[in-house]
Amino acid sequence: MNSLFLLCSRSRYLAPAVVFSTINILFGTWAIYIPTIKNKLGIDEGTLGVAIFFMALGTITMLLSAPGIIKKLYVGKATAYGILGLLLVFPLLFVASSFYMLCFVMFFVGIFSGFTDIAMNTLVTEIEKEDGVHIMSANHGFFSLGGMVSAGIGTFFLTSITYPLYHVLVVVGIMIIVNALLVRNYIHIVSKEVEELSFNIRHFIPLFGLILIGFCVMASEGAIVDWSALYLEKVSKAKISWTGFGYTAFSATMALGRFLGDTISTKIGAKRTITLGTLVGGLGFIMVLLVDPIIAIAGFGFVGLGFSVIVPELFRIGGRAENIEASQGVSAIAGSGFVGFLVGPVLLGFLADISSLRLSFLALLLFAVVSFAMSFLIKK
Structure with missing residues (x-):
């Protein structure tokens, strides 16, 4: 804190x-x-x-x-x-x-x-x-x-x-x-000058792993916003009065995690924070897939807690990348995340149409696994 x-x-x-x-x-x-x-x-x-x-x-x-x-x-x-x-x-x-x-x-x-x-x-x-x-x-x-x-x-x-x-x-x-x-x-603050360089895609290669993680995490967040209530209703067979609790748990733990995130990052570093966050988020999706409404709601809370610390760390690392402006690094992360936020709900809808909502949330678990694996490739 x-x-x-x-x-x-x-x-x-x-x-x-x-x-x-x-x-x-x-x-x-x-x-x-x-x-x-x-x-x-x-x-x-x-x-x-x-x-x-x-x-x-x-x-x-x-x-x-x-x-x-x-x-x-x-x-x-x-x-x-x-x-x-x-x-x-x-x-x-x-x-x-x-x-x-x-x-x-x-x-x-x-x-x-x-x-x-x-x-x-x-x-x-x-x-x-x-x-x-x-x-x-x-x-x-x-x-x-x-x-x-x-x-x-x-x-x-x-x-x-x-x-x-x-x-x-x-x-x-x-x-x-x-x-x-x-x-x-803050109006007087200026960005640290970066030596003028012609655009070189190689400067952005270290960000590709971060961009993929940003896409997966924000796709999951967008999907939970739009589909958590329906999952609890159709798959978990929760009471109608409970269907909003999934997103409520996700939002509450998201806010809590972000207020704790800087302390965690200071102690264990940005890279380990992202690894830990993807692990907790993945465990949350496993709980959601167990179907039981109480466990699923708790699972949404674990997803929010785990994913809460990831996006801020991605922005922090992207803004400090070498040989590119801080705004360029942040923009690359923000762009991938925003595309993911838009694509996530659409992807879940497509999978739900051809199979079921359980398959959709299984795909989100896969996103968490991919993010967890990519976190080990981030350079310190």
Whole structure:
């Protein structure tokens, strides 16, 4: 918990963590109003999926161009501009009057969220290098916490909120004020200069193992978000009132693990942290495949606990790779993870169609095994 103490005791470390939490506070608020927006526009789940694809398209666009923009703006300013842009664009989701306008706004939400994601992870990497601290995992813990708090509070007041736009404007207004008060703590930070080199694929070879792990872990996370409830209902035959407990257990242990992750990484190193995380996650999937609802729910919790520490460590290592900009390393990891997050649920749906959900989750266990094996190939 030393990293959590650092974040809470110094504004220099707290400010980036607030950016992390702000992004998921926004998306947690969006999540509870998806049915409302869907009904307002008269669209079905498939059409909504098309709109969400435009957000993915915007994010992927930024993954390719963000490193160059961050290098010109400097990482502190890039983070500040990114989160401000996202806060200003986000309310437009709730005033979209047509499906086409929703797609248009989704694209720009994807651009700003993708850009901010790369900038803020690069920013934390630079602070870690400058100060000799480990705070990456705790920052990702604030991200998880932001989504849990916003969705939890929003759901509690959902039935009493007549106009969702008012709720969103209040949330955005508060986050603009909070971020404005803290931005001075990081806006001046610049990335360490890397000698100008022509692009060489060999410089990215050490990252390929990390990229594969990022893909597998984020594919599993995306799959659990979309399919855990259905697995508990259809395979484990859990009570309907229990079907949400799988994702709840996963999210809770994910947040807890990320607040503990920096301490673990400091003691045993990033490489062993990733190995341990994939092992615990794999054991969690074995428990899920045992079918019994209580054991399966506990298994989802173990997956969240194990996988919680992996992505922050991937960003930390990617941001310190030799001969490439920190933002390029972070972008490569973020890109693979985002593609995995999108592909994971689709893959599970395909396997469920041709066989069963148990086969789908067996594939996720295989992803954990692959990640575990790849962790031994990471250089210290």
